Amino acid sequence: MFNNKLFAIIIALLIPIFSVQNSFSTSFNLKTSGEKKFEVNYKVSQPQVLFLSNAPLEDIRGSVNSESISGLITFDPANIENAKGIITIEVKGMETGIQKRNGHLYSKNWLDGETYPNITFNLIQLSGVKIASSDPAKGRATANAIASGTISIHGKLKTINVDVNITYIKESEETKKRASGDFLSVSGKFDVALKDFDITGAQGLIGSKVGEVINIDLSLFFSSK
Amino acid sequence: MKWKILTYISLFLILPLLFKWYVDSKDFGKAIIFSMDKKPVVTKSVDPLFGTETTKTEWKSGFWLGLLPNDDSLSFNALIGVLPIGGFLIVVGGFGIFMNYRQKKKRK
Numbered sequence: 001m002f003n004n005k006l007f008a009i010i011i012a013l014l015i016p017i018f019s020v021q022n023s024f025s026t027s028f029n030l031k032t033s034g035e036k037k038f039e040v041n042y043k044v045s046q047p048q049v050l051f052l053s054n055a056p057l058e059d060i061r062g063s064v065n066s067e068s069i070s071g072l073i074t075f076d077p078a079n080i081e082n083a084k085g086i087i088t089i090e091v092k093g094m095e096t097g098i099q100k101r102n103g104h105l106y107s108k109n110w111l112d113g114e115t116y117p118n119i120t121f122n123l124i125q126l127s128g129v130k131i132a133s134s135d136p137a138k139g140r141a142t143a144n145a146i147a148s149g150t151i152s153i154h155g156k157l158k159t160i161n162v163d164v165n166i167t168y169i170k171e172s173e174e175t176k177k178r179a180s181g182d183f184l185s186v187s188g189k190f191d192v193a194l195k196d197f198d199i200t201g202a203q204g205l206i207g208s209k210v211g212e213v214i215n216i217d218l219s220l221f222f223s224s225k
Numbered sequence: 226m227k228w229k230i231l232t233y234i235s236l237f238l239i240l241p242l243l244f245k246w247y248v249d250s251k252d253f254g255k256a257i258i259f260s261m262d263k264k265p266v267v268t269k270s271v272d273p274l275f276g277t278e279t280t281k282t283e284w285k286s287g288f289w290l291g292l293l294p295n296d297d298s299l300s301f302n303a304l305i306g307v308l309p310i311g312g313f314l315i316v317v318g319g320f321g322i323f324m325n326y327r328q329k330k331k332r333k
Binding site: 095097169185187 | 262263277297298
């Protein structure tokens, strides 16, 4: 009798806990679940990180060499919010179209590539997940979400929220032509203010030749391990 | 007479300089402010698997003349731009006009 009562109390306590967790977890409804590790994979598609500086004297458009982009994400298609991971970009993989300017970018006055060779984004969670489409028959789903995490540039950390589009594709004969495992693509845009990361540059250049805020546009493609 | 020739040559050389800048800017898709070593070649395509537009950026090496040099060091490269070269040619042309004027005055 006592055991039954205790069991009922435990169940009564667990139900709201599970409901709370459920209210924060969104699923792609692709009849697949379980956490998987996803790694940036060029065979899935070429990753792209573009940066744009708007300044009165010149607009600088640059990109990061795809070999300098890496990342590992833990992702559960049945619990999208729980995604975690890290994206790393090598500073010396950034290209601006002028050799001398690349050298300036990597130098102590700017990103200091010797002391801080990488720019990293540490994904802590996804929130505000909205399923845009889900096709269990094709094993494909898309969602919009806000990726929250910390970005480290020039040795300084800052918490940021990035609006991202996520596409999940279950492994199929078609995907196997590129790579094995499930595929995940993440794309988004965000801005970085140089002063937030103590990047002062050469005197007088920020605001005239280099924008105070840099626009970042990224598209990353992962495959599960 | 020789100063007149110098003036004509120097002012005439500005034209191919401007033409090269115009052609390079057209090739680049925008007016080039600083001379460039590489040009981004952007290819946009729709990925049939993801159904999204993907952008591929590759860098083509070469030289594209800008209004200003892309090098701020004390070297020859720091002069390669329309404004420094054009400015130099204008100064030479102006010097030729001045010397021609002086020569004419002396003869009189």
